[in-house]
Amino acid sequence: MEQHTVRKSAFRWPGLFAFVVIIALIAAFSWLLLDTILKWSLERTLGTMNGAEVNIEKVEHQWMPLTIDITGVQMTDPRQPNFNRVAVEKINGALNWEQLLLGRFHFEEVVSTGIRVQTPRESAGDVYQLPSKEQVGGWLGEGMETINLSMPSVDEVMGRVDLQTPTAIAEAKASYTEQKARIEAVLSKLPTKEQLESYQTQLQEITEGDVETPAQLKAKQEAFAQLKEKFSADREALKEFKEVAGDAVAELKTQMQRVKQAPQHDLDRVGELMQLNSDGLTEITTVLFGEQARQWADYMLLAYEQLAPMLKRSADETAVQPPRGEGIWFAFTNSDAPPDFLIKKARTEFAIGPTVLDVNWENITHQHEQLGQPTTFRARGENNDLWSSLQLNGEMALTAAGFDARQQWRVQGVNLARTALSERSELAATILSALLDSEGNIALRDSEFDGNATLRLADMVVEASAENQWAAVIAQALESLQRLDINADIKGALMDPDFSLSSDLDKQLGEALKGAAMSAADGELSELKQRLTSQSDGFVGEYQSELTELSSLLTDAENREARLQEMLETKLQDKLEDKLKDKLKGILGNN
């Protein structure tokens, strides 16, 4: 019997139907859940770029034209997980279909409203990438705890001060003993008064006696020569004495002066130490105005602090890892190819208190070299509740070497109302009202900041209170402030800028604190002054007579030298020769 084998078709047509059903299900699933998928994707991608949890309340899309509406974006601040680095109420953007099919995200225009920085979160956000220690703290140096708000005691200061009065007295005494020994060593070589009298007598005998013969003249000449040799020897001794005694007197006068000045010097030093006891006072501007300046800087440097790190991370393929494994998405782009991500125009509305500041952006991308243009931003604001005028211009570009950017700003007439400077119980200070003008510029080269700014506070009304007397002095000084100019220098790395604030506030406070400390320790300081003055006066009284004696010795030596000099300058030769000539004339004349 013939057996027929029915060969089955290679195709399984119901399988095609199943395939269509599966594709339809996937499409329907994606369609229905696209907003949720977009929300998850954005939260994940933005979270990776932000380094901390990002929450999005709602994402909605529209196909024609292709637009995305994002509501309620909260980006956790990795440095303070209880706060949002940025919160945005609403973002709306229209995507270019053609570029999207080529895998490029090109937004024609993006509008984001209700942008706020440093807003508190309902719960702490997860931190994916821990900021370094420098980023967590020390943004503007240490806080109020660096300032010692306790009144210094005289005893504590005396323990630190090295009193100079006893030292000066001891040194002066030692110097006197040394100088006295040197003087005594040369004193014995001096010609006595008797010797000088004897010289005078001998000189009179030589000059006043009759000279009758040339032999007598020669004998007198020889006697005078011998006498002159003695004068010279004695004069050398006197010169040596004068030198030693002169040095001794000068040295002792110096020492005496030091001893007299030492008590005042010591008292000044104690005062300085009492002032310096307020450790870290030089940082007072930073401590008091640093936090507020940080908040202002958050707005001024928003472009850098918020956008730059995100663009930088988005440019780093390794930072945004695909869901599975660690694969890398290669980009085969020409140098003139359109960028993968581009927002051609964006308008961002920053909510600052009751005021909204519009910032207009152009060309937001992480591939500036491909685009050939930097990202630019411009903000203008005139006559509103917060300021009378604000101008901010800047641009930034991500290059192979890092970020290059520059920014200038000028803001005038900022109304500061109830701005807390310090809320510690030891010292609470609040600016009740003030007008702030600020201008500055900042450049970012190879991801390094370099810039400066001035903050001019005028018409200041400050309310300050303190727990103790010492802090009360600071509070009082703050309350007396009417205007203050603060200079801010900005340097350092993009993600770890180093701000330093300086003003003459520390000097003003330093003087006030010194006065207060000295006043408080008045009794103890008077006692110290009395003790030091007594020591100094005792020494001066005791050694003044010694100094007088040395001075008189020196005067005496000078007198003796003058007498010797006078004797030495006697013109014996002519005198004696004249006498001999007269004698010879008389003899010859009589004959």
Add this chain to the structure above:
Amino acid sequence: MLTLLARLLRALNSESGAWALAIAFVLGMIMGFTPLWRVHNLVILLVALLFRVNLSGFILSFVICSAFAFLLDPLFHSVGFAVLSAEGWQPVGQAMYDSAFWRVVQFHHTITLGSLIISLAFAPVLAVISYWLVSQYRRRIQAWFNRLRIVQALKANRFWAIYSNLRG
């Protein structure tokens, strides 16, 4: 899973072609090794459904290979990276990158390209091995296997009941 195994066993013991089973294993392997949400996997799914490929073998192979894929990802990545960064590839990569179609297939992703290359390279080997194993099973093992006491014991449990139900 038990059902799936039973279906596979049934296929092994049936008159299905050995190549149909081998190709099912290969397609499942490619889909398992490469990232799931890729366009080429839609093509593989279409082939598996449209042609008379054994679906049980396809699904089982996909499940097993998906598990192995996570272990092999570093290998896939390095192969994909080597190819994508090779000097000779650059013009091709450039042309593909400028095309919407090739962008959609996502071959510029290292793991996608690496896993696909390795899967395709291994596909003929797996196909031949699978064919040989199925043939050998049917020729030699099936009868011997059925005579084993343990198999006879297993026939008394639930797995056998499922298997029998499937056989009808």
